[in-house]
Structure formats: structure tokens, C-alpha cells
Amino acid sequence: MTRLSVNINKIATLRNARGGNTPNVCKMATDCERFGAEGITVHPRPDERHIRYQDVLDLKKIVTTEFNIEGYPNKEFIDLVLRVTPEQVTLVPDPPEALTSNAGWDTVTHKDFLIEVISKFKTAGIRTSIFVDTNLKNIEGAKATGTDRIELYTEPFATDYPKNPEEAVRPFAIAAEKAHELGLGINAGHDLSLENLKFFNENVPNLAEVSIGHALVADALYFGMENTIQMYKRQLK
Numbered sequence: 001m002t003r004l005s006v007n008i009n010k011i012a013t014l015r016n017a018r019g020g021n022t023p024n025v026c027k028m029a030t031d032c033e034r035f036g037a038e039g040i041t042v043h044p045r046p047d048e049r050h051i052r053y054q055d056v057l058d059l060k061k062i063v064t065t066e067f068n069i070e071g072y073p074n075k076e077f078i079d080l081v082l083r084v085t086p087e088q089v090t091l092v093p094d095p096p097e098a099l100t101s102n103a104g105w106d107t108v109t110h111k112d113f114l115i116e117v118i119s120k121f122k123t124a125g126i127r128t129s130i131f132v133d134t135n136l137k138n139i140e141g142a143k144a145t146g147t148d149r150i151e152l153y154t155e156p157f158a159t160d161y162p163k164n165p166e167e168a169v170r171p172f173a174i175a176a177e178k179a180h181e182l183g184l185g186i187n188a189g190h191d192l193s194l195e196n197l198k199f200f201n202e203n204v205p206n207l208a209e210v211s212i213g214h215a216l217v218a219d220a221l222y223f224g225m226e227n228t229i230q231m232y233k234r235q236l237k
């Protein structure tokens, strides 16, 4: 069964809007786990617009499921991840000013950089994943970096799904087959939702984990966090 990691960035966005500690990011992480989340994902950005570096240190003390830290591997990020030693780090090629993640790595051009960074994390015993699109050159390139897993960047799937679900998912199924054949684990995320998740999961082979934040937190406004997590998990059965 595909595991659900809940991305709590948007909980921190809400907290930061008032400068206090409501909602409490650590309490929410613990509650998400209690409600069935199999992992907690955060994506600290250089401007700390949502998750702050201190949140990551605090979360390390209380997360009991898989802790997944995503981000661009600049020096501050690398130092933070090596200090925290989460179960998984996901490398994303976002420039600092990016509104949100909007591309996967060009694993051919950035091969040497990725090899160097990934080896640091693996030496520290941290599982590595890199954010990639479905271009098979980037999947093969990912293998050459030594990463344990890839995370498929699913925004193009989410955009195209309402027009033609089969067409939207095809490149992801092919990319996942290739990754599996190469011995890479497969995660996926970005803009997955209650609308598109079941179809994605049923059509993409060997999916280990999805990380979902924006749509899940928005759904929780209507259904409550406990119900929402259970609803997402049902899509993954």
C-alpha cells in the first residue's frame, strides 16, 4: 500500500500569519500521525515563509513516523538536514524566490553536484530522494547520482487529469516502470488531491509514498484533519 506523508507547510503559513503559535505545528504533526499519517513532510524555504529552521529542529524531537525534509541543498539546508538526520531528505531544485516547486532536477547537467550532496546524506544514514519530471533521461540520470528514490513531480498530471486522465498519467506510469527497473524507489507529490489521487495510485506502479499538503490542508477546513487524512488514505488502498 502506498504510504501517505502529510506536508504541514500550510499549517506553518497559517501560524505565521499572526506571529503567535496558533496553530501549533508540532501538535499538528503529532495529531496527523495519530489520525493515520505515515510520515510528516516539511519544505523549509530560505525566507522561512512557512516552515522555519527552528520548526525542523522541534519536529525532529516529536515525529515518530517517517520525517521527510524537502528543499534545495544550499549550505544551510545541508547543515540542517545533517543535524536533524531525518529518515528521508528530498532534494528539490527550487530557486529561493520560487512561489512553489515548479520543476524537477535536470539530473544530467547537475549530476556531479547531486552525487556530492547525496553521498553526504547517505554517509549520515539518511535515505535520499530527488524531485524529477517524467523525462526518462532524468530518471536514468537520477540512478547515476546514487539516490535511493525519486519523487515524481506530479503537477503536470494534476493539471491534465481533468481533460484526459489516461493521457495525463501515461508518462508517470512509464517513468515509474523505468525507475523500478533501475532499482529506484518511487515517491510522488505536488498538487495531488482527493480528485486525482486514486487514479494516480492505481495507474502508477510501485509507488512507495505520496506527500500531500496544499489540497489536504484545504480539505481539512471542510472535513476536519482526522476525517481528511482517513479520506486520503482510502484513496491509496
Ligand SMILES: CC(=O)[C@@H](O)[C@H](O)COP(=O)(O)O
Pocket: 007, 009, 010, 043, 045, 070, 092, 099, 100, 101, 131, 189, 190, 213
Ligand atoms: C516538492 C514539492 O512539490 C512540495 O514540497 C512543494 O514544494 C510544497 O512547497 P510549498 O508548500 O512551499 O508550495
Ligand SMILES: NCC(=O)COP(=O)(O)O
Pocket: 007, 041, 070, 151, 188, 189, 190, 191, 192, 211, 212, 213, 214, 215, 216
Ligand atoms: N512533495 C510534495 C509535497 O510535499 C506537497 O505538495 P503539495 O501537496 O503541497 O502540492
